[in-house]
Amino acid sequence: MSEELDITGGVTRMESAFGSGDGDEDAQATVAQNAEIKGAIFEQTYRPWRGTLGPRWVRNYSIYRHHVYGLFSSKGHRHYPVMVRLTILGIFLFSLSPVAMLFLASMGGNGEFGEVLSRLWGINRYNLWGQVLGFFPRNMCMWPLLTALVVGGMISDDRGNGTSAIYFSRPVTRIDYAAMKFLSSAVVLGFVIVFSYILYYTSAIVFKGEGWAFLIDTFPMFLGGLLAGILLVFTYTSIGLALSSISQSRFFAGVAFLATIYGTKMVAFLIESQFDSSILYIFSPYDVLAHIGQWLLGIESNYDHSLAFSVVSLLLINGSSIALLASRVSSLEVTRE
Amino acid sequence: MSSENPAVVMESVSKWYGEVIGVNDVSLAIDGGVTGVLGPNGAGKSTMFKLLLGRLKPNQGSVRLFGTDPWESTAPFRRVGYVSETEPLYEWMTGLDFVSTMARLHGMTREEATDRAEHVLDFVGLSDVQHKEVGKYSKGMRQRVKIAHALVHDPDLIILDEPLHGCDPLARTSIMSVIRELGNRGKTVIVSSHILEEIERITEQIVILHNGRLLALGNLHAIRGLLDKHPHRILIETESPRELAEAFISREPVYGVRFPDQGFLEIQTSNLSAAHSILPQVIVESGIKVRSVENPDDNLESLLGYLVGGG
DSSP: OOSOOOOSSSOOHHHHHHOTTTTGGGOOOOOOOOOOOOOOOOOOOOOOOOSOOOOHHHHHHHHHHHHHGGGTOOSSSOOOOHHHHHHHHHHHHHHTHHHHHHHHHHHHTTSHHHHHHHHHHSSSHHHHHHHHHOIIIIIIIIHHHHHHHHHHHHHHHHHHHTTHHHHHTTTOOHHHHHHHHHHHHHHHHHHHHHHHHHHHHHHHHHHHTOOHHHHHHHHHHHHHHHHHHHHHHHHHHHHHHHHHHTOSOHHHHHHHHHHHHHHHHHHHHHHHHHHOOOGGGGGOHHHHHHHHHHHHHTOOOSOSSOHHHHHHHHHHHHHHHHHHHHHHHHTTTOOOO | OOSSSOSEEEEEEEEEETTEEEEEEEEEEEOSEEEEEEOOTTSSHHHHHHHHTTSSOOSEEEEEETTBOTTTOSGGGGGEEEEOSSOOOOTTSBHHHHHHHHHHHTTOOHHHHHHHHHHHHHHTTOGGGTTSBGGGOOHHHHHHHHHHHHHTTOOSEEEEESTTTTOOHHHHHHHHHHHHHHHHTTOEEEEEOSOHHHHHHHOSEEEEEETTEEEEEEEHHHHHHHOTTSOEEEEEEESOHHHHHHHHHTSTTEEEEEOOSTTEEEEEESOHHHHHHHHHHHHHHHTOOEEEEEOTTSSHHHHHHHHHHOO
16 A cells, blocks of 8 residues: 555546546537526506496396307306207207107108108197197206206306306396396297297298198197297296305206206105195196196196196296395395395 | 595495494595505405495495495496405406406497407506416416406496405516506505505505504505604614714604614604704714614504504
8 A cells, every 4th residue: 555646647436437537638518698688668558448338238238148158159258068068959959859850751741651750740739738848858858957057057156156246346236137147048948948849830830831721720829838938938947046046056056956846746746646636736847837838728637736726836936936036146245234 | 536426435334243343433535546445354444345335235324436325326336446355257268358248247349348358458467368268367367357357447446455465576566556557547546455565555545444443544654643642763773873862862853762773773753754854964963874764663564553553
């Protein structure tokens, strides 16, 4: 260990191990240059607005379109999930299935096939009633589901998210708010339920080439069914909106609506089957409407109780639903009163 | 704005929730400029805003916005823009769609709404992200888009509830600049915040609430001047505090001195402006080097402390 280390001309252990001296003969380095310093000054100018704000109906129309256009466009309107839109489209298309059958019947001409299809799907009191008020599939699978999807979130979304404040810090009265919610819901339901009914009737005339005599014969029936459809849309909307107004979730409101429609019918059906009395059907919104619809279309009633019970029940159902809706909307955003 | 109908008038307004009092016999009038509403939690700020927006009915007294009771009529809201602290937005909309939709709720046509929405978004510095969904905005952007939707119909009265809450410094600076500009434009802006320094940077016109009562209303410095029982303090940083104290103590507006820290002299006076007027002369005559002069209690924090906490 007494030997002196020769450190000139050799390589150190570190250099041997990692080759850290390699390439030093043509070593290069790059130094980051200072980036060019840029800046921007924003001129913050506020421009007053000199226009005239529209009247009440213009504001109300904007609420209405906000809710209806949301079904077709997500751009700047109430949001409906894609699956909801597809389901509503499916229900609408299925509600038009009799139109397709009438078309097939017309293609079948006077043959047996055409006759059978015409008998099954053609215009008569029972088919007109069934197009709106038939239980299966329309009032079991289609209309309640449609109502639950459209009306469920109409007010509950605002309650859950607090977005009703957006309306009430503007010159929008609570009556306008509730009325436009009701109208937009009813228009969507009406488009599917009533419009498909009208299309069914008119397509029957067009496809079969019916004349004035047919029109005179069937038009009163058609009007009866139309009125029944409007009553159904109004009643389902008022019940749905009332449930939406007491909920903070569209799911709960939708399920509560389905439970109301199916539950009341189920209980009334069980009571009828056990005690042979149809009176409890006056608590079932669907059966009340079906009973009145049967009278409007002049077909034999399935119910033992008087029509007056169903009429009073319908008035009470709608009255109590609208009263609940009004009460809940008047307390929206008004806290700790 | 009409001088006959100020933007906001509250006359002897009281509101209680059961046995809890929200606002207690508050009378005030606000018209033009920026006014800061201050007070600790539970002071009654939110109750006051709810009364102004017609969401609560006063148990006593009357509230008027531009001469109209907001509980009875929504008409004044044509001239009111409101930014809530917690108000949610339509997350799926772009900033431009959201603000133009709000404009249409005021009765604007589609073209007017779009044009106006673009302008106010530019005013609050969001023009570059106006086509981005609101749900993807940062907290500061969300606050600014709320301000934009409140401004879209060019209101005369703008009520902002904690507009700076949760914003980063850059967003705060931007929002404060917007608020000041609106005040300069002659709008009546009422802004609440618990960040006192920021209110001080926006305005000197303040309303102080505590336990539902109106404690003070007016210019910050004027209110401070009225608080006789709390002497004003002037803090001087100097190399020779004791020698400087000797020079000051014999002068009329000064009635006490303290040495709060090494190298500091605190002068106590009941007349701040008189003390400031003799300050340069005394310092020059004494020949003592002074590093800084401050008024540690002529600010909002001290004022709020004196009024709310008793000093």
